[in-house]
Amino acid sequence: MTVASFRPHPEPDGVARVTSTAAELLEVLWGRASTAPVSASQLRVLLILEHHEGINLRTLADALASTPPSASRLCDRLQAAGLVERTVSPSDRREVRLYLSGPGTAFLAGLRARREEVLRAVLDQMSPAHRTALLRGLEAFCDAAAVQIHGDTRDMGSRTA
Structure with a gap:
């Protein structure tokens, strides 16, 4: 289906x-902007932590529709790669809080830059x-x-149609 076929x-x-x-098509294009050394599941963890820094493991598992042990294993690998940091919660020593590390933040910035470069070539x-209409x-x-x-x-209606 092409744009011309729209009513x-x-x-x-x-x-x-x-x-x-x-x-x-974006998946194919972004495949050219490798997410190595992380898997798709690990990338989801990094993106969740970027927007919800300091969440606990149970909340992360819920966001992933996973179990805490599975989420913990993902975080183990990300921590070993230096992309995630774990700290003990100041309010409950049994609870661990999860944060992106400096290298984790840099990894996401680099990934976005590579993806945007691929998109710019298409745009x-x-x-x-057509770019205005797409935007x-x-x-x-x-x-x-x-x-x-x-x-x-909050943002609904803030952009004109």
Whole structure:
């Protein structure tokens, strides 16, 4: 399906198919921007810790839809690689808090830079009007996804349609 095949008011099913295809293409493109030395699951942990620094293992396991022992093993490997730090909670010595380390933060910044470089090569092939339309659509998509995921309505309506 191409952009030219869209109707003025595309149905959600058609848009979902194109969005799914775009996500698959992003996976292929981003595969060129290697996530080594971490796996996809480990990358999810790093991204969660970036947005929820200091969470405990149980909360991380819930966010991963996993078990605490599985999440702990992921963190063991990330800690051994120097990307995650564990500290004892000041309020409960039995609880461990998880943080990105300096190298973990640098790894994510480098990964994003590599991914953006790959995306820029694709976006450079698009007209300015198509890039503008893509940006507006993606902003609206991100707002709607945030509501779906977090129930967060703070940004809704802050962008014009």
